[in-house]
Amino acid sequence: AGPASRESDRIIVVEGYMDAIALHQAGIPEAVAPLGTALTENQMALLWRIVEAPILCFDGDSAGQKAAMRAVDRALPAIRPDRTLAFVTLPAGQDPDDVIRAGGLPDLQRSFADPQSLDGFLWNYIRAEIAPKTATARAKLKSRLNDIAQSIGDPAMRDEFGREFRDRFWNAFGWKKREVDLVREAIVATSGSARLQGLDLYIRAILLGLSRYPQIVTAKAEQVQSLKPKDETLQRWRDLLISAAFERPGLDDDMIETILADAEMDSIERRHIWRDLGFSFFYRKSDSETAKRDLEAAIDTIARSQELEHSLERVGTALAQAAETEEFESVWNRESERRRQLMAERQRLHDELETLGEAAA
Numbered sequence: 001a002g003p004a005s006r007e008s009d010r011i012i013v014v015e016g017y018m019d020a021i022a023l024h025q026a027g028i029p030e031a032v033a034p035l036g037t038a039l040t041e042n043q044m045a046l047l048w049r050i051v052e053a054p055i056l057c058f059d060g061d062s063a064g065q066k067a068a069m070r071a072v073d074r075a076l077p078a079i080r081p082d083r084t085l086a087f088v089t090l091p092a093g094q095d096p097d098d099v100i101r102a103g104g105l106p107d108l109q110r111s112f113a114d115p116q117s118l119d120g121f122l123w124n125y126i127r128a129e130i131a132p133k134t135a136t137a138r139a140k141l142k143s144r145l146n147d148i149a150q151s152i153g154d155p156a157m158r159d160e161f162g163r164e165f166r167d168r169f170w171n172a173f174g175w176k177k178r179e180v181d182l183v184r185e186a187i188v189a190t191s192g193s194a195r196l197q198g199l200d201l202y203i204r205a206i207l208l209g210l211s212r213y214p215q216i217v218t219a220k221a222e223q224v225q226s227l228k229p230k231d232e233t234l235q236r237w238r239d240l241l242i243s244a245a246f247e248r249p250g251l252d253d254d255m256i257e258t259i260l261a262d263a264e265m266d267s268i269e270r271r272h273i274w275r276d277l278g279f280s281f282f283y284r285k286s287d288s289e290t291a292k293r294d295l296e297a298a299i300d301t302i303a304r305s306q307e308l309e310h311s312l313e314r315v316g317t318a319l320a321q322a323a324e325t326e327e328f329e330s331v332w333n334r335e336s337e338r339r340r341q342l343m344a345e346r347q348r349l350h351d352e353l354e355t356l357g358e359a360a361a
Helices: 002-008 017-025 041-050 062-078 096-101 105-113 118-130 135-150 155-173 177-190 199-212 215-219 221-226 232-247 264-269 288-322 328-360
Strands: 012-014 055-058 086-089
Touching: 002 041, 012 017, 017 096, 041 062, 055 062, 062 086, 062 118, 086 105, 086 118, 096 105, 118 135, 118 155, 135 155, 155 177, 177 199, 177 232, 199 215, 199 232, 199 288, 215 221, 215 232, 215 288, 221 232, 221 288, 288 328
Parallel strands: 012 055, 055 086
Antiparallel strands: none
16 A cells, blocks of 8 residues: 555555455555554554555444544544544445445545545544533533543644634534624724724623623623614624524623634733723623623613613703793703703713723723
């Protein structure tokens, strides 16, 4: 198989020597087998001398996949950017000879030309093994994937596999990549923006908090929906959070936190002394229970503040119209008192927001 593998730039590992013979007879001579034993570390070292990513072609049944996983467990401490594994999985209960006799050689050739990556194999194997249909199972899956990433000896590969597993997990059970990108774009677009004024400054902080704690979107759905920022980017950000939370109600607190915790977020989250308040939910290092409590309180306060603004507008209209009526004095006195009460309530709510911000700053 050596000369053939150098010519094709690949080597295929099958479970048994009869499998290797079948592939050779079918015109695929770069196939080898471990002669009925498990694939060992020494054998993998020999394979890596030939190609960077030997292709493991095992049966799709439970025994075949377990054999592939045993090989992976042995390989993980030794993989590097120039030393990994690739995979082609056969239909359950079939070996290469069965596939070839059934006329499947063209499909097999295409699979060998585009094999599955090591991270893809691990994701599919562990996900099938754990069946993450419950919160507990998803937590187990997340923990298992993290353990696998940590077992990799090479630091660069360890970091990249950890990142890849997190991305796959978030895309399967939490935030989709496009949603994460849109949230990131919204944060960048509104960070330190001088155009944000009034309640929009508070709403931006709330939206960042909701991005960290998305389950609060469903708990406070009516109030979140009622947030009416003037800035269009904030409007799109609000709508995205509502859609994501209701389409996937199992979103965890940390599903986007990993993304927001990237180093590039540090400068974005650096507090502007006069533009941003120091809400606990504005910062990722805050105690989560305190942040959630403050976030719910801020949402209620902003929603009430917006109602007050509408009420003040109606009072202003009534006062303007009072001059044209015969009951000018009584209408003026009544609406003026109403305006005074609303202004006092607005100030109280503003003080509450300031207190929330100052307590966490």
